[in-house]
Amino acid sequence: MPELPETETIARDLHAMVCGTSILGLEVIKADVLREASAADMAAALTGLHIARVWRRAKLIVLDMRYAMADEGDAPWRIVVQPRFTGGLIVDDGSLSIADRAYVALTLRLSDGRALHYRDVRRLGTVALMAPDRFTHYSNALGAEPLDPQLGDTEFSGIVRGSRQAIKVLLMDQKRLAGVGNIYANEALWLAGIDPSREARTLSAQETQQLREQLRAVLSASIAARGTSFRDYRDARGERGAFVAQLAVYGRAGAPCQRCTRRLVGTHAIDGRSTVFCPHCQR
Helix, strand or coil: CCHHHHHHHHHHHHHHHHCCCEEEEECCHHHHHHCCCCCCHHHHHHHHCCEEEEECCCCEEEEEEEECCCCCCCCCEEEEEECCCEEEEEEECCCCCCHHHHHEEEEEEEEECCCEEEEEECCCEEECCCCCCCCHHHCCCEEECCCCCCCCCHHHHHHHCCCCEHHHHHHHHCCCCCCHHHHHHHHHHHHHHCCCCEEEHHHHHHHHHHHHHHHHHHHHHHCCCEEECCCCCCCCCCCCEEHCCCCCCCCHHHHHHHCCCCCCCCCCCCCCCCCCECCCCCC
């Protein structure tokens, strides 16, 4: 957490809110979140650059930078944020609460007087500075995007049915599929009626098609609801996501299944993470 819908929400918000502004300075409060550059080197590289684009890759939030007088496509650096469990980017117009400021690890001072903070309660996330070629190499090690139109039934089936992993483990394997975490793996498998412990290679072509459709559906629905907030996740405006009200299984162990009314089962046996499923509906 945050997963694909949450990082997509943050990236879309930031793209609308900060594109076109320039960076006047960088303040690093907690240097342990930095990767691939020191605080001094990052400040020297970024000061004076404009934010050209904010977008998502997997569970990453990517800020493309450009020189003030360069062509729009010129991006000498990319800021690559991996929020992990409790990290996030938030725009501050001066009204951010004292409680939220307590967890700010890094601040970009913007030309319009606002600040862009990276805040992280547990500081397990990272902020990296990468050149475009370095980011391309990094990105190429990640799997396919579940919402990419080019990931059709045939391609998805090839990813799934070529693996001996439990299907839930495969869905969360970032080298195979990028951006899916525990929440949406649980939800997609329940929607598709598939036991999360099944070997991926045992799924039929019809089952992989159904799983792809349901995975795309639940990710899209969560993006529309601006993500899922249980504890720490906030969007770029500091607001909570609303998809928690639509969760069918995640966090509902012991509750009745919404399809068959049997009791949902919770286990950590599959991958050490919380897995909730219906043993009656999911085969």
